[in-house]
Each structure stands twice: as C-alpha cells, then as structure tokens.
Amino acid sequence: MSGDPVKGLEQLRPPEGDAWGGFLAVHALVTRALDADLRARHGLSLSAYEALLKLAWAPGGSLRMNELAQKCLLTPGGVTRLVASLVADGLVERELPPDNRRVVLAKITDAGVRVLRSAHKTHLAGVRARFMQHLDDETAERLGEVWRRIREAQSTEDSAKRRAR
Amino acid sequence: MSGDPVKGLEQLRPPEGDAWGGFLAVHALVTRALDADLRARHGLSLSAYEALLKLAWAPGGSLRMNELAQKCLLTPGGVTRLVASLVADGLVERELPPDNRRVVLAKITDAGVRVLRSAHKTHLAGVRARFMQHLDDETAERLGEVWRRIREAQSTEDSAKRRAR
C-alpha cells in the first residue's frame, strides 16, 4: 500500500461517472455562484430567496411553516430560523391565525415583494447564463423528464419506509 | 397585497423551470439519501467518503491538502478540519515532507482503504439505484456532455475574474 493508486475501485467510469460526477460538480459550482450573486446584489442568501419566492407564489402570499419547509426542502427547525431572520429584515411577517393556534403563517411583506422582484431578475439571469444557456430545448425537456422520474422513485421509496415504521 | 399570488414573477416556466427546479430537488434528495446510507453502514459522511476516494485514486494514496481541497470542491479550511477528523478515526495520516515543509500530505491508511472498499460498494449501489437507473445510456452521455460544457464556461469565467483582480 505504499506505491500506486489503490486497486479495485475503478468502477462507475464513463459515461456513468461523468453523468454523476458532473452533476455534483455543477451543482456545487452553480449554486455557489448564484448564492454569491444574490448576496452581493440584494443581501439575500439563496435559501432566503427561495423561501420568499415560494411565499410569493402561494395564495395570499403566505404559507404555514410546515408547508414552507416542504417546498424549500428544509426541516421545520431550519425554517423557524430562516423565517426569523427574514422577519428581522422586515421581508416576512409571522401571523398567528386565531382559529388554529398551533399553526404559524409566514407572510411576505410589501418590502419582501420589492426585494424579491429585483432579486428574481438577478437570479433568473444567473440561472440562464450559468445553466439554461448550455441546454438546447430538447435536452432541457429530457432533463425535466429524468428529474421527474427520479423524484417519483424517491418518494415511493420514502413512503415505503414510512409504512414500515 | 392581501389577495392572491404576487404577480410578475411567472418567468422560467416549463420546460426551463422543470430542468432547473428538478435539478435542485434531485440533488438535495439523492445526496441526502446517499449520505445517510454511508453514515448508517460505514460511519462515514459523504464528504469523508469522497475525500478517501480522491486519496485512493491519487498516486501513492496521498495528496497535498490543497489538491484535496480542489478535488473535493472545498476550501482549504474545510479540508484541514475534514482531514483532522479522518486522522482521528485512523483512516488518514498526515505526512510532513522534509524537502518542502510548508506542504502537508494527507495519506490514506490501510484501515482507510478497508473502510473505503466496503463504503465504495454501498455508495456505487446507491448511486446506481437512485440516479443511474433512471438514465438510459444516451441520456447519460448527453448529461455528461452538458456538465462538461457548464464547467468549462464556469472555469473560464472564474479565470476572467481572477485576471481582473
């Protein structure tokens, strides 16, 4: 074990290796760049931007903490803290509906909408320049199809696991 | 601003939206699942696994901290801490070459190779089941091509930025 590369690990080579390894690398590079853009131009992290966008897309501009967590792929604890920071910045407010006192609504404020509108432009341009630009329409469509299949498989696996509990 | 969804943000819709949004979601879901697998079966985080793999692939089973950082897409600081924990677990050792005392080599140990070998099987199976399985060969090839283009564009942009400094 003191000479050359360790043997017996050469599996998952092209084209598999490229498809998977590239996927990881591109995700890291592109999301980092997009996050940096948003921070520099709007003082918003990528997560904060995404949360604002989900809220803006929701009816009434508000969602339960729970729902927001699902849409942002975060745990409830993470959302509590994310929303707390957005509230501190005045971009979101918390609402406690009197008819169901165990839920909390996060609602985007006017200031939040203003910030989101300009951040959205930046972000969209970034996604196009860094990602979309390199996909022709047919590839984009095929990609969407692949992601859909993977998510479907993943969610049926998850519910199988939940059932086994 | 109290009725319905916020207007004027409807851009980036299908098929663009699916290709990008799905990309993010799939990355989050799949890497989380793979990380959980590795932790449960081998007590290794995904980052730790990747670092061990890069070391195993390197000549002599060792890399400078610096090189390891690049290959793992981490900052030097992150690698210092990651290697420290691998050293604590006996999977890696630090070597201080006498002829260049500012560099540090991280070298995978025999124990590290053993753990890596079994973790590698788990990981490979996970990647295939959760990702590869949903790609036919032609799509995989096309994906690899797309990732290559994106990384190329990103790296020329980076070097442009570095030049402008």
Place this chain on the structure above:
DNA sequence: GGCTAATCCTTGAGTACTCAACTGTTGAGG
C-alpha cells in the same frame, strides 16, 4: 544573501443547517 512576495496551511468567528427533545394545540374515541 537578504528583502519581498507568493504559497500553504491553520485558526477563530460566524453561518446555516440537522436531529431529537420539548411545549402547546387540536381532534377522535370511549
């Protein structure tokens, strides 16, 4: 040869999460 700049790594401080334990609230069954 000795100053300077560049390189390599580490460290302290901060950020952004996760998980598990907890509190408070509601709904459903006897």
Place this chain on the structure above:
DNA sequence: CCTCAACAGTTGAGTACTCAAGGATTAGCC
C-alpha cells in the same frame, strides 16, 4: 367530557462548512 394520540412549531446541541486573518516556509529578484 376527558383522555390520549397526532400534529405544529420551537429550541438546544451538534455538525459541517465558509471567510478572512495570521504564521510559517519557500521562491524570486536585485
């Protein structure tokens, strides 16, 4: 009703990074 389970959110502790500052070592240059 009253209890008990399920649900919604928060919190404390821990993890895994980042960034920027700093110390040590080496290389370039006159």
